[in-house]
Amino acid sequence: MSELQRLREAFRTSLDLPADAPVDDLRYQDNEKWDSLAHMSLVAAIEDEFSVMIDTDDVINMSSFTEAISILGKYGVDFNE
């Protein structure tokens, strides 16, 4: 599975979305499932999936799917294979 697919999966699982739900345009709290509680699970899921440890500032700033991609880039996850 591509890095992008893995990230989409992590979003769907932690936000409790259907398997085919589009997530690329998701923004924190625009989707009612992505609240502060779900944010904790999401961060944990992403950390597990990509074996990274995300700093506090990045947890706070991870406010959209797109933002998650650019933050993960800093931790060496490459989305342009």
Place this chain on the structure above:
Amino acid sequence: MSSVFTLPQAAKEEILLKELSALVEHHRENCEPYERILAASGYQPATTVAGLPWLPVRLFKNLELKSIPDDQVYKVLTSSGTTGAEVSKIYLDKAAAGEQTRKLGATVQSVLGPKRLPMILVDTKAMLKDRKSFSARGAGVLGMSNFGRNHVWALDNEGHVDVQALRDFLEKYGDEPFLIFGFTYLVWLHLYEVARDNGLDLSNGILIHSGGWKKLVDQAVSPEEFRKRLAGVGLTKVHNYYGMIEQIGTIFLEGPTGGSLYCPDFADIVVRDPVTWEELPPGKPGLLEVISTLPTSYPGHVLLTEDLGVVHGIDDGDWPGKRFSVLGRLPRAEARGCSDTYREAA
């Protein structure tokens, strides 16, 4: 470690006076009730931080105070007051919501550093059951949980201490720094006593706690005693904090040596005589006024609280600026007078 506790008092006041004066103008232009209150109380531009016009915090229970159009409201925070019947309403737009999260993060990172630490939440997950309406306690726990990872709840769904969960956590993470967050009373009752009785080693823990001392004072536990007894179970890194929903994102944090709360660079406090409203010098207890640059979407930038406090010193502690303590709540009847005046004016 980057810190938001850096400015000596004089430098801070120079910056805050400029920023807060601009905020006063911003809210006058964008919040009509605020403008009317200021006009009715004979507003003159301030020449000192203590001269900035304040609102009694209770006013947010009586009036809808916001400086943004309805369609920009992103989040409405509510808090039940001590009476339960009255609720403060705090309106945030996206910019204010983002900024308060970032500033709270920067404040807490001043003592934790940039890495998220394994975290013990001294509370129960059951409190978050209704995702739509958390209690203030739930919101506090959730806000802080961003600073941790591998969270463990110290209490089970029935509110009993889960000693096994704590043991497992300490087994895995006890040898490196870890974070403990909880309300003061819960920490005392459910962590300190349990750690003492079960021989749990909390010596790598950093405790951040809040929520008032009243219940502990009833048990004759003073803040000094609290610190001393926690040190007895190895917990020496302890930071109490003071903050309120009406100034969300701004917290006043206890310094490493204890005994005093400090103001972050973007905030300050003034202690006032509850009769004359004059600013009181260090050592004299009075009403606490809290000042912060964060409230941009509602006029909560200068608030007179109903809490009593005292400034212990200025530029003479762990961190620069004023250091102070919160002494408790002002007896109710006295506080009412001032907000009634404002209600009439509004």
